[in-house]
Structures are given as C-alpha cells and as structure tokens.
Amino acid sequence: MKKWKIFLCECGGNIGEVVDLPRVTRELGEREIEIFRHPFLCSPEGQAFFSRKARGAKGVLVGACAPDLHGETFRRLLREQGIGRLQLAPIREEAAWTALRNPTEKAIRLLRAGLAALKQIQSFPTRAVKPRPTLLIIGGGAAGITAALKASEVGLKVYLLEREPFLGGKALHLDRLYPRLECASCVFSPKLSSLLRAERVEILTRARLVGISGHPGDFEVEVECQPRYVRIEECHGCARCLSACPVDPPAINWPVPHPVPRVPVINPFRCLRFKGQSCRRCEKVCPRGAIYFEDTWSRRTLRVGGIIVATGFRPYPVEKVHYYGYGRLPEVITLFDLEKAFSSGTMLSESLPKPLERVAFVHCAGSRDRRHLPYCSEICCGLALKASLRLKELFPRAEIYHFYQDLRLKGSEGEGLYQRARARDIKFVRGRVAEVSEVPWSPEDEGRLLVLAEDTLIMRKIKLPVDLVVLVPGFVPELGARELAALLGLCPGEAGFFEPRENKVDPAETVRKGIWLAGACSGPKDLSETVASAEAAALEAANFLSRSEILVGYPQLEWQASSCGKCYLCVEVCPFQALVPAAEGLKVLPELCQACGLCVSACPSGALSLEDCGLRESQLRAVLG
C-alpha cells in the first residue's frame, strides 16, 4: 500500500534544537504515514536522501523552511519520481523561530494542517513550458541600460521601456563620480553608444506599462506610448530642425547632453503648430521627412518571457521640509540642481551669485526624520562631499561648510575623499540645521542667508551667514512605482522601494517568478552598485529564460455547471479576464487564470473552486483541534 510520507528537516539546529522532532514523529505517526528526519534536507546529501525515501509515496509533506526557499527543489525531485502531490509546512519560520513557548506543539498543528491539505490536493498544480527568450526592461536609466546590454550579449531579445523621450535617467546629469571623481559622462556615454549598436534591443521611449497577463516564461504585456511627433526610424539626428524652430528655446529639441535616441521630440505645449498656427519650418527643413505632426498615443502588445524592473529612485521632494526654504528662497538649491548645473556647464556662467564666498551643504535634508524619511539613504554623504570638492575647484576662494549628522562614506576610498576635503579646508560641522532664514543677523549680512544650527560636538549654537545653501535630500522610489508594483504584483516595503525575495542572497529576485529588480528601485544605490545589481538581474533573467523548460502554476479552476446561476459576477470580478460567458454558461481560460481565487469567493452559488490552491476546512480543524 502506498503511504503518505512526511519529511522533517532539522535545518541544523534551527529546527532540530527547538522543536522536539521525536515527539512530532510520535504524535503524527499513523499506519498510513511514514516519517523521515534529516539534518539538512536541502544539502546534496539531503536531497539524495529525500529522493530515495520519497520513492513510491502517495504524497509528500515537507516540514522545513518557507516554501519560497526550497519548495522548487523538492518539487523537482518529486517530479523526477513521478510524484505529484507535495505540501510544504514552514515549521522553521512559523514554529521554531516564532513560537513563544511551545514550538513543538505549534509545529505539530501546522504539520497536521499540511497533512490535511496534502490529502486533498490532486496533483502538481504546475506544467512545464519553454520560456520565451525575450526580456522586457522597465526603465532606461543606468540599470536598465546595463541590463539591456548584458541580456542582448547573451542572445536575449530586449525591449527597453523608458518613460521619458531619452534614455539615461539620473546618470545623465552626473558630473563626477564618487569616490574617485572621474568624469561621469566619460564613463557612461560609451555605454549609451554601445546600446545604440546592440543587436536585439528595441528601445521604446515615452512608453509605460499598462497591462500584464500570462505567466513567467510567457507574459503578455501592454505598453502605451506617448507621441514623439518625430519618426525615430527616419530621423538621422542632423538637428537642422532645432535651429529652424522659431520658438526659443526650440519646441523641437533634445534637452539632454547625450540624447539617446538621437531623435528630437516636439513639445506640443510650446510648438506653434499645436497652438493653431501654420508653422511647418521643421518639417520643411527635415531632409528625411521624419516630422510627423499626426502622431498619436498608441498601444503595443509584447510577448516576453521575463521582466526586469529598473525604475530607479528620485530625490525626496525637499520643498516639504519647509523650514529649509527650498522653492521659496532662490539661493537654496539641492545637490541635484548643483550636479545638473555642473554637468551642463551653466555653473560657470550666469546662474549663481558672484562672488560666492560661503556655501553650506545641509546633509540629511528630511532624512532620518520621522516626519519625512525615517531612513538613511546611504549614498548622499558621498555625493555631497564629491560635489563640494568640485565646487571648491570652481570657486577656490569659497568657504564650504558641511552640516552633517553622521558622515557615512562607503567603500575603502571614502575616507580618502574625506581627508582630501579636509586638506582643501572644507569645514565639517556636526549638527542638524534647524532653519535656513533670509532674515539677516547683522546689517552687513544683508542679502545673505542665515543657517541656524547647533554644533553638537562643542555644544554651541551657530548662526552662519552664507551665499548658497545646498540641500542634500535622501531618496524615494521614482514616481509611479506604486502603480507599477500593483500592476506587477510586487511587494514594496514601507518606504515604497521594491522588496527583493531575499535581501542577501537573492537581491535581484522578486516574489514573482520571472520578474527581477535592477538598480535603485529596490533602495538607494550609487552608479557602481546600480550597475552591479543590473548585471545580477540580467544574469538571473538570462539564466531563467534560457532554460529548456520551467514549471509554471497551472491553475485548476473548476467550474461546476450544475451549481452555476450564470449571474456572471465572476466575469467582472476576475482581474485577468480569464472567465468569459459562453453558450454552456461559462468558459475558463486557463492560460489567463492566475489562481487568485477572487472568483471563487465571489461566486454566490459555490460553482467555482480551486482544486489545488483553495484553503480547506480540514486545515482549519487541524490547527484548531
């Protein structure tokens, strides 16, 4: 007679030392049940043990760690044996590590519940498919570009989605790089150029994701593109149109240092033609006929095997920290305004008051503050230090003050940078700036700003008149991240950054198979970290998409015609349009169904059921009994 088999993993001491496994074995023991114990079921030796012992089982219950960690391993091993029924009871997380007093008792109940579920599932709720070797990358910043390059190098077809008209993201506006102060564009622009040469990369600018269905290995995504009014495939980037435009600055333009694609975009809010006038100058000068005023919003449906999310971050909107006066006082700027000015060269010309005698860098503008950003963004201290050194280079006579809380300079070269700044006579004051005020302390300071702070090292209040205040805010996820998370079913953490499946060992993976994270969308990162994480994501994606087959959930939504009242509420309730009215009543489209169970709980007549995923009363009884 075939038996149910239970495997209990000791997980070293993690489970074995906390849960009384011999007692568990005694209590769960039944005639139809065989129970095995192993010190490390996930080890090669443990897997071999598992395979050997599982042979001929009616079904297998594994009491070990969270399903995400090794569920796939056990499933694969059982599949090799032709065993379809597997249930996992995470007694490590749910009993051994969390039970207050009696982990054994709790483990027994959870295992009983697992057993109850096991006895009712029919088979693997999975099927094997060959993944599509296509990758969608959302976000055309440093992370997206890196990932696209890497993925195309290993032979994947890549769609690179960018919301703006041009690729590059935040990296475009960097001037120098932390900590060695090398020129950002010298490092970054070769990447952009190689992207233009890369095979199998299709760039979709002014585009955003609006819909997704399907499953890992074969997603169907819907992309919405805003009109550019210039045909990318025709334009050669000669820029004649830019000078032909009567508007100043031109309404047809590429307002970035390294436009990729090198195709201008028409701003319909400034273009005379869109204001009802008959101007056609750009169209007339264009040798390629690329100008296309009739361009409209369009939608495209793409089939991709996987998705890399690389939506990045943005600085905290520091105008919310009202006592620093950003947006109100013209001499208060942010680090990023400064960085932009450096990179575009405007710094040397008109925009700053001259002479620049004293500058204050206000660190943690809103950061580590319960009212704004409760966390530290890690990279801003380095960015601020780097920018102050550059400023010193440009204005050697300016006095530069850093108001900081803790200087957090990452990497082995961080300290060197700090020493360099000290050597250039850049001053560091430890203390939070309470206010930036335009009211002068003494008459000679008229027209300057006053920084009010406290030096917490010498416990003295400071009132410092300055010519320029540079706020250094922390980082938050890029706009639209939450909407994207909802669309993709990703899990944002408290701060709104996407959570990887496991922070340490799987930083690029998400809770959803076939979707990976690259760059600063999972937390603030500087360029080098961004690139590294993008490469990791590309590797994960390439690995997944080049497999000969993957197992995907195969939902077993059952519709019972006789109980169905044909009210069709389920059709509206299904988020994936997997249910359609049909002559015989209802049709389930299994390729669209995600087995979420929303229709099951919506059906008043109980005509729908999820055979293998539904929660059962027997499980309840097991934990309550």
Added chain:
Amino acid sequence: MRLALYNALSCAGCDLIFFLEDLPEAFWNDLEIVFWPEVCENREEILSHLPRGSLEVAFVCGAIRTKDQERLVLSLRERARKLVAVGSCALYGGIPGLLWEKEEEGPRPVTEIVSCEVAVPGCPPEPKTLKASLEALWEEKSLEETSPRPVCDECPRLRRPFRINQLVRFWGEDFSQGDCFLSLGVICAGPVTKSGCEAACLKAGYPCWGCYGPLDRQAGERLLSALASGVLPAKADEFLENLVDPVGTLFRFFLAQSPLVRLRKNLEDEKDSA
C-alpha cells in the same frame, strides 16, 4: 396506509390539506389517518398505543421549539417507517428561525432532531415538488439529492457581467422584467437558493427571498461575499450603509441552522462558565 401528520411550529401553510388537489393517487389508497388534528379527532394519546414502525408514513410540517413538540416528533419518528419533513420551517427553521437573532434560542429544524427519509423544501413547497417527493417515497426510490441547482437556473431575467453600483431597496421601481436583480443592486437570494419553485417570485416581478432553502450551509456568507465582491470599491461605504438588515437579508429562511447562532450560544456559555 396508516398516516400521521403534525404541523409543529409553523404557519400551518405546509399542512397537506393545502395540497389535496395535488396529492398523487397512491395517497388515497387505503388511507387510514391515525393522527392529523386538522382532519380527524384522535388525540395525542393514540400514538402511545401504537407499536414501533406501525405507521407507514408521518409528516412533520414545521420547526421545533418546545420540549412537547420535540417529544411528539421523536415519538412519530419511532412509529413511522418513513418520516417526511415538509417545508422550510421543518428543514431550516424557516422565517420563525429569525427569532434566533432576537432571543437566546429560537426554533430548530426538525432535521436536526430526527432523521428524515424525505425532505420537501419550500415556503410552501410548490405542488410539483411535493408530488415528486411523495412519488419517490411511494416507489421506494432513494431520494439522494443530485447536486442542487440555484433558482437562477429557472429565472427568466437577463444575465450579463455586472458590478453593483449601489444597493437598491425594493420599494416601488418597476422591476417587472429586465436584468438580473443583483446586477440592478436589489438583493436577490436566487443564486444561493435551491431551485424547484420554477422561479415563481421572479416571474411575478419579485426578487427571490430564498424560501426553498440554502444551496449549502455557507449560503448566507456566500451571498454576502458575492455582494461585497460585486460592489464598486468607491461605493463600499454606501453599500454598507444600505445593507440595513444583514441577518434577515442573508439568512432569511435558515438562520436557525447557521453556525453563527450556535456560536453565540457557545460564547455565552463560555462567559457563564468563566
């Protein structure tokens, strides 16, 4: 055929005297009425003189609330070879079961006290339903219920995918025909109710009240779940505001058998013992 009939706690509308014109011919063959207060003069004592199994059939047409009623039903069960429970009071507690909302205890379904060979749902059962059940009884067919179908099966109203904009009270709009009541926002128990009535109320321009009894034990919760699934999220507050009588609306005919009312009793007992 020796027969007994007891109305128990009911409106007496399920008494077989309301089905006389619809009873199968076999009913009248050698009919000997032993106990049926509405049509014969025998008193209760007569039952105590009868040996076990001496009645061919006994009908119970209502719910049970008092010890006396329970005793009588138990005594009928003992003497009858076939016990037939007629009507929703007997099967689910019926409308009077709503007393459970207001009192510690209310009437209980007969089926909870004794086993019944045949169950005839409805408030009252349609003649067709009763006739089919009785014929099955006569022919000794086992009445194993095929999985019950919802009232919607017989409903003539138009069905198409919908969301509920808001709950609409049934007080006067012209609903005589058209779309499914639920899609209009009128709470209709059709989808959670057993069919067999040929959707009589729906054909008369009324939503289903659920008199044929729940499709299964979860019917009340299911209907609530469906309504909450259908309502537009932006209208959720309004929806809850307009759900003025959740108990009556969701459990109209079967509150007496809902685990929730038992649960309340358990909780009270717990409190008492504490």
Added chain:
Amino acid sequence: MRPRLIGFLCEWCAAKALENMAHKRLRLPDGFMPLRVNCSGAVELSLITQALYEGASGVLVGGCPKGQCHYREGNTRAAIRLRAYRRLLEALGLPPDRIRAVWVGSGEGERLYQAIWQFWKELTGEASPL
C-alpha cells in the same frame, strides 16, 4: 493551547512579512496559527464562520497594502467583505472585533507583529514580551 488566533496570511505579503520577522527570531503567541492563502481576497467568509465555530477566538486576515494587491483588487474586496461580515456579526450579537484585517507589505513585519500581539492581548490579556 487555547485560545487560538487564526491568521489567514496572503502568501505574497503578509506571510513574507512573518518570515522576515522570523529570521530575526521575533516571537509570536503560541496560539497564533498562520494559514497561507493565495490572496486575502480569496478568503471565503464561510471559512471564517467555520473558524469561529470550530473554536477560534479570533481571525486575522493579512493582505497586501492598499493598491498593492498581486491580483489588483483582492485586498480591496477582502476589506469590504470583512467590514460587511463584521456588521453581520454585530447584528447577531456577536463581537465583531474577533475579525480583523491588517494590510502589510513584505517589509512591514513589525506592523504585522504589532497587529497580532495587540489582537492577542485583547483576547487573552497576555502582552507581547518584546
């Protein structure tokens, strides 16, 4: 091991949040019984009735934060449904507070723990040792 608190946890968010806290070895009441579900929106009300009837002192539904459901609006559905259910309990003279919901992302384990311990304390008087 009475009383029992059943936790229907969405496997995308709330169950993850619990795992994250478990990695920090933070403790939960022994009577808290987590059951993983696909989506908080898939938790049928009849199952909650069943849980209460079978002896659970409370039921906590853990789902994704608002607008973050993996199935678009499962958690919204669950929220409406639970509110309606609590109203039903109230009408029947049952304590509606035995049914609660908490909406947490996988990184918000602390809030999940707070919700569980708060619930537990109200049910049993035993406070969190944290």
Added chain:
Amino acid sequence: MKKIQLKPLSRIEGEASLEIVLDDRGRFRDLRLKSDLFRGFERFCVGRPVEEMPFLASRICGICAEAHYLASLKALDRIFDRTPAPEVQKIRQIFFLSGFIRDHLTVLSLFATPDSVSPVLSQDAFRVLRDLGLWRDFLEIRKALKEILEIVAGRRLHGGGGLPGGWSKALSAEEVAELKTASLRVHRGVRRLGEAWQRLFWEASISDNAPGFKKKRALLALSPDFVEGQLSGTLRGKNFSAEDYREVIEETESRWPGLKVTTLKGKYTYLVGPWARFSLWPSPGIPGLQVLYEKTLECLKQSKGMTPWGMHVLRVYELVLAAEKLRETVANLEEFRPSVSGISGPVHREGIGLVEAPRGLLIHHYEIDDRGRLAKVQIITPTAQNYRALIEDLEDFFKKSKKISEETLKQSEKIIRAYDPCIPCMLHILVTSKGQILKTAKMRLFV
C-alpha cells in the same frame, strides 16, 4: 381536583389543547387553552426592511396569508403615501378574495361539515366530504383558486406582488381570460356547495342541541367592504364608527397576570368576524345574492340566538358573497402592466392597515426608523379579539353543564370551532404588561 385534557383540539387551524380543571365532585372549576405555537413575529420583524413586511406577514398564517399580506400592504401604502390605482385595487381584491374563499372553504368543509353528520362517520374529514358528495366541488374550487392565485401573485400560497401603492406582477390578456374562466368555476362550485351546506347546517342545527352563545355582544367590523371602509360597530344596541382602531380598541390585563387581551374601550368584550360583518354591513345589493341573504337572516331568527351552526351558516353566506364579488371584479379586469416608479423612500413614520380577514378585523400597525426599518410591529388578529368572548362562552357552557361527559367535551369543541380560532395567527401577540414577549417556558397559556 382533576384535569381533563383535549390534546390537541381537533379540526381547528393550528395546534392547541384545552385543559379543564374539575373540582373533587367532578364539577367545572377552570379552563385553560394552551399552545406551543408561539413564534414571535412582532419581535423578529423589528429591524427588517419595511418593504419586506408583507412577505413576512404572509408567513404569520398559512390559512389567511392573503389577509395578512394585504393588511400589511395597506400599511405600506400609508407609509409610502401611495394610493393604488383602480386596476391595482382590483388585482389586490382578487388576490384577497381568493384567499378568503379558500379559507372559508377549508373551515366549512374540513372543520364544520364532519360535525353535522353522525359521530361514527366523523373520523376523517375527507371521507365525510366524499360520502356527502361534496368532495368533487371542493377540489374543483380549490384548483380554480390555485390557478387564480398563481396568475395574480405568482404562487398559490405566500405569493407576492405587493409594492407600495402597486403590484409587481404583470397580467397579460391571456392571463386575464384565464382568470375569468377560473372565477366562473369558483362561482359555480361555491354556489352548489353553498346550497348544500345551508341545507346541511340548517338540519344539523335543529337535530343537534348545540349550545347557544351570549346574545348581546358588542360587534366590530370594517364596513362596508372586506378591504375598504372605516370601522363601525355596535355596543349595547348603539352603533358607532371610528377612523382609527385606537379610538375603539384597548388592551387590558387578562385573568392571567401579565398577559393582555383586547377589549372595546370600557372593557367590553366584543366580537369580530362573520356575525359582526353580517350585522353591520348593509345588504350587499347583489341581485344573485338577495335570496341567500334573506334565507340566512331567517335562519338566524329562527334559531334562538346565535349557535355554532348559526355561525357556520353566516360563513356559507360570506363564501357565496366573496365568490360573487370575485366574479364581478374579475369581469371588470383588464390587461395590466406594473408602472409604479419614483418612490425614493418612506414618507410617513407610521402606517396602519386594516382588512376584514376571514375571521374578522385584522390590524397591522407599523412604525419605522430613519433607515426604513421596522421599529415597531403590532398585529391584532381577529382570533385575539374574539378570544375573550370565546373563553366566556366556554366557561358559561361548562358551568351550565352538570357533568363533564364525552358529549360535553364534543360540544365544547363545536363552540371553539364555531369561533374558528386560528392558532398560528394568534400566537405572535403574546405581550406581557411590560411590553416583553413571553418566552417558551412561561408561555403555557393560550392567550
């Protein structure tokens, strides 16, 4: 002391038992009516949406469901401030009369008729009807009534259709035609049965020395029709009328502490039902009915005072009257499409609906809360109003009887049957003086 129990009383609507307490010498001392039929409608209907009330009210009683339904619907008309259109009124009338006829038919054939034949035959009411040759007409009328109710209200019992000021069920031309045929069938059958019964009961009243009732009773009825009109009554030979039932009826303490019964103001016991209607209504003026009316009048004059048989003769008259009215109403009926709309909610907080149910005046009185839910439900049924008279007559009868024999008990049941009490109807009005509904344990008394 000795107790005699008639448990249960036979051939009345619903189950009840009579307990007679005798002293040591075997003489009557006290009596009690008991029933376990208490369901608590007035209590559990509170909190329900007001528009559901007709539907719930119907379930109070399976015998006179249509009367409860209509009384409730009339109360709703008031609450929503709607006057039904003439066509709607006709449909409601047809609905009500069909129920009325069915009710009287049941009472006369199954409950009363067996008493008119020798006791040997009276074992089983069906057999009695067959033996007397009344069975076929009885079934035929029932079938026709069933058809009418199914067409008008969707179902043959507990059917619906009532909306405030309207009716939800449409009637097609074919359905109207079917109604006409059916109403003629009813009419024909009722005429035949009516004649048979008049003869039968007349003879029975002569051969049977059935006990008489108190002659001078205050009477109360809605006049001049079953569903329309105002209250009129006679008390000590003087007539009175009233708009509001609260002007004439009051609740008083009964013999049993804590329980209330209704009396006319001034603590007068009164009667509602066929006797009251016959006495208070003007002669109907329907040509086909005049002969029967006079015969009935004569019949009552000849018997000394009111007897159980007299009551049944009045019921026979009403049966025919209702059948005449039904035929007339159906004859004037046309196709119908429901057309109520634009009701946005209740207008008044309170509504009262009165009808003349088969057993007499039926009162439904509701108050609602600001969410349109019932806040107070008061239902005064005819059986409850007649209760005091019934007990008085029973006590008189037992006091007059020297010995309580089997025969006496049989006669006492005839008195009860003549009152035609409806136990399910009655037993939802158990209100203690504190306004609480009695619970089972205390509810041993039939009030």
